[in-house]
Amino acid sequence: MHELGEFALLARLQRRLKRAAGPPVVRGIGDDCAVLRPADGHDLLVTTDTQEEGVHFRRDWSTPEDIGWRCLAVNVSDVAAMGGVPLGAVVALSLPETLAVAFVEAMYDGMSAMAEAYDCPIIGGNISKSTERLSVTITVLGSTPQDTAAYRASARAGDAIWVTGDLGGAKAGLEALIHPQAATGLPADAVLTRYRRPRPRLREAQFLRQHGTRSLIDLSDGLSSDLAHICEASGVGAQLHAEHIPISDETRRVAGALGLDALTFALHGGEDFELCVTAPPDAAATLEQGLRGQFDCPLTRIGTIQVGTGVTLRYPDGSEESLAVGGYDHFRE
Amino acid sequence: MHELGEFALLARLQRRLKRAAGPPVVRGIGDDCAVLRPADGHDLLVTTDTQEEGVHFRRDWSTPEDIGWRCLAVNVSDVAAMGGVPLGAVVALSLPETLAVAFVEAMYDGMSAMAEAYDCPIIGGNISKSTERLSVTITVLGSTPQDTAAYRASARAGDAIWVTGDLGGAKAGLEALIHPQAATGLPADAVLTRYRRPRPRLREAQFLRQHGTRSLIDLSDGLSSDLAHICEASGVGAQLHAEHIPISDETRRVAGALGLDALTFALHGGEDFELCVTAPPDAAATLEQGLRGQFDCPLTRIGTIQVGTGVTLRYPDGSEESLAVGGYDHFRE
Numbered sequence: 001m002h003e004l005g006e007f008a009l010l011a012r013l014q015r016r017l018k019r020a021a022g023p024p025v026v027r028g029i030g031d032d033c034a035v036l037r038p039a040d041g042h043d044l045l046v047t048t049d050t051q052e053e054g055v056h057f058r059r060d061w062s063t064p065e066d067i068g069w070r071c072l073a074v075n076v077s078d079v080a081a082m083g084g085v086p087l088g089a090v091v092a093l094s095l096p097e098t099l100a101v102a103f104v105e106a107m108y109d110g111m112s113a114m115a116e117a118y119d120c121p122i123i124g125g126n127i128s129k130s131t132e133r134l135s136v137t138i139t140v141l142g143s144t145p146q147d148t149a150a151y152r153a154s155a156r157a158g159d160a161i162w163v164t165g166d167l168g169g170a171k172a173g174l175e176a177l178i179h180p181q182a183a184t185g186l187p188a189d190a191v192l193t194r195y196r197r198p199r200p201r202l203r204e205a206q207f208l209r210q211h212g213t214r215s216l217i218d219l220s221d222g223l224s225s226d227l228a229h230i231c232e233a234s235g236v237g238a239q240l241h242a243e244h245i246p247i248s249d250e251t252r253r254v255a256g257a258l259g260l261d262a263l264t265f266a267l268h269g270g271e272d273f274e275l276c277v278t279a280p281p282d283a284a285a286t287l288e289q290g291l292r293g294q295f296d297c298p299l300t301r302i303g304t305i306q307v308g309t310g311v312t313l314r315y316p317d318g319s320e321e322s323l324a325v326g327g328y329d330h331f332r333e
Numbered sequence: 334m335h336e337l338g339e340f341a342l343l344a345r346l347q348r349r350l351k352r353a354a355g356p357p358v359v360r361g362i363g364d365d366c367a368v369l370r371p372a373d374g375h376d377l378l379v380t381t382d383t384q385e386e387g388v389h390f391r392r393d394w395s396t397p398e399d400i401g402w403r404c405l406a407v408n409v410s411d412v413a414a415m416g417g418v419p420l421g422a423v424v425a426l427s428l429p430e431t432l433a434v435a436f437v438e439a440m441y442d443g444m445s446a447m448a449e450a451y452d453c454p455i456i457g458g459n460i461s462k463s464t465e466r467l468s469v470t471i472t473v474l475g476s477t478p479q480d481t482a483a484y485r486a487s488a489r490a491g492d493a494i495w496v497t498g499d500l501g502g503a504k505a506g507l508e509a510l511i512h513p514q515a516a517t518g519l520p521a522d523a524v525l526t527r528y529r530r531p532r533p534r535l536r537e538a539q540f541l542r543q544h545g546t547r548s549l550i551d552l553s554d555g556l557s558s559d560l561a562h563i564c565e566a567s568g569v570g571a572q573l574h575a576e577h578i579p580i581s582d583e584t585r586r587v588a589g590a591l592g593l594d595a596l597t598f599a600l601h602g603g604e605d606f607e608l609c610v611t612a613p614p615d616a617a618a619t620l621e622q623g624l625r626g627q628f629d630c631p632l633t634r635i636g637t638i639q640v641g642t643g644v645t646l647r648y649p650d651g652s653e654e655s656l657a658v659g660g661y662d663h664f665r666e
Contacts (some may be wrong), residue, residue, distance in 0.1 A: 032414035033378040040373040045366035048423040050461040081365035090381040128383040137425045137470035
């Protein structure tokens with residue numbers, strides 16, 4: 001890095017990106033600001049997230065391409081959580097001086113692949129020296145037609161609660177990486193990919209927003225935390241049915257081999273980047289059939305919004321427990 | 334930090350911010366994305382920058398309030414460099430676990446003061462654990478009327494070159510902090526404040542954009558680097574007159590006391606966040622009198638854009654030297 005210098009590195013990275021041309025990008029990388037032209041009559045969405053080496057990823061667990069993909073994906077997922085469409089991303093890199101230029105280039109290739117798959121061009125950024133660790137902060141801009149953004153605060157008592165896909169997979173993948181010996185020989189490709197290359201439910205979220213969804217959030221911290229955010233913001237409570245939480249066979253097998261509980265992964269694991277959605281129960285057919293038919297995406301009803309506060313978990317034997325918030329808190333783990 | 338936890342810290346920081354209400358902010362902190370409504374017929378500006386402990390600031394050189402101010406100011410300056418108006422900022426904090434909550438709150442107070450002074454509300458962000466150092470990445474959004482953003486690439490041979498204010502002050506302040514013994518007893522308040530609390534030329538830049546400016550950049554890396562960016566982007570060269578570079582008496586005295594050269598500070602020092610602007614020479618009276626009259630801001634003509642490449646420095650005795658790019662490169666110093 002030292003031999004190349006900041007400005008030469010910027011030029012090299014810029015050449016690796018697909019050229020962001022045409023609306024809404026007026027001017028991409030290369031000036032003091034990037035310039036966008038959002039469509040008239042649309043609201044603008046803004047989200048930012050840092051991924052830091054040793055906290056969010058490890059270089060021995062993920063390839064540089066995986067890391068680049070992941071850093072952009074977690075932000076695109078926040079645009080999905082509003083039912084929006086991405087417009088573009090700006091990338092702030094903090095790079096240790098000893099990091100190989102080839103590593104940074106490969107990271108950009110992964111980011112660029114994610115950008116292309118989700119139509120979210122990289123339009124600007126910044127490169128800074130880091131004293132210690134590799135750190136990547138990405139800000140993604142998106143848009144929704146005016147006054148249609150899907151907020152957390154819109155859940156109402158009586159709403160049904162659904163989640164997309166299945167839960168706990170990313171946590172199973174992470175645990176398989178933490179305990180490689182216990183996981184040896186297990187089929188774990190799907191859960192490892194869930195951890196390394198999260199796929200935001202972007203188009204699914206747009207469909208949900210357009211078809212009667214009240215409240216929407218992406219599952220980044222974990223179902224227990226993220227549903228609690230919906231409940232607090234909306235002034236309601238929720239009851240979940242333990243046996244309805246969708247968990248894949250692979251997640252169950254990996255959890256079992258590690259002597260851990262798959263339901264705990266699903267409730268508290270985080271980083272699945274599935275969606276949690278509430279809507280009136282009579283929207284069930286539209287939402288479930290629409291997601292299955294158009295996106296091959298399961299939408300599973302897992303509980304009900306109710307008057308009160310907090311999230312309760314009900315087991316098939318009729319017993320209930322109050323679901324403590326157990327997702328990721330940066331200063332508690 | 335550990336005792337409080339991430340979500341409680343978020344709530345505390347949020348209470349310290351002035352409430353961002355009314356257009357263009359539809360929804361501030363508290364959902365998956367912030368929501369803005371830029372005015373129809375405007376282009377959107379986006380810029381991002383990281384300030385990292387040990388690289389950009391030190392806790393023994395600046396108060397937490399200074400650090401917060403600075404982290405936002407450097408981004409607002411990039412919006413100024415396009416001639417734009419800020420709409421809002423999102424703040425990504427990476428915090429060491431051992432950092433006192435009171436430090437983070439004071440940093441937010443400084444950021445909030447900057448936000449209020451420049452009408453750039455903090456509308457969202459993210460808090461993450463850092464393994465080592467405090468790091469702050471801010472993304473600022475701004476706007477300009479459609480197709481009016483001031484780009485680097487618009488300079489033409491024959492344009493005059495001006496800078497606002499005076500140069501080298503931030504570098505003089507930084508050197509006074511690096512060599513405290515040599516600087517003891519010197520009047521250095523102004524240059525220390527230049528370093529600690531940069532003041533972007535936001536309204537001045539809007540005036541320049543509206544009154545015939547061709548090319549505009551803010552002096553973050555240093556005049557030699559930043560003017561070279563204009564020249565490269567525009568396919569032109571530049572000649573500067575050494576005796577016209579504006580340098581304050583205090584900067585000269587501090588440089589002298591340290592045995593260093595004030596002109597070197599002014600040419601290569603960086604972080605002054607003054608503006609460098611090119612325009613046809615017949616705009617001189619409008620630009621110079623306008624900035625002086627409306628903003629009490631000196632605008633000093635320092636040279637001319639010419640056919641060719643590179644920046645040449647001409648001394649009063651008629652000698653010339655090619656001005657090597659000497660501003661800050663993160664991986665070269």
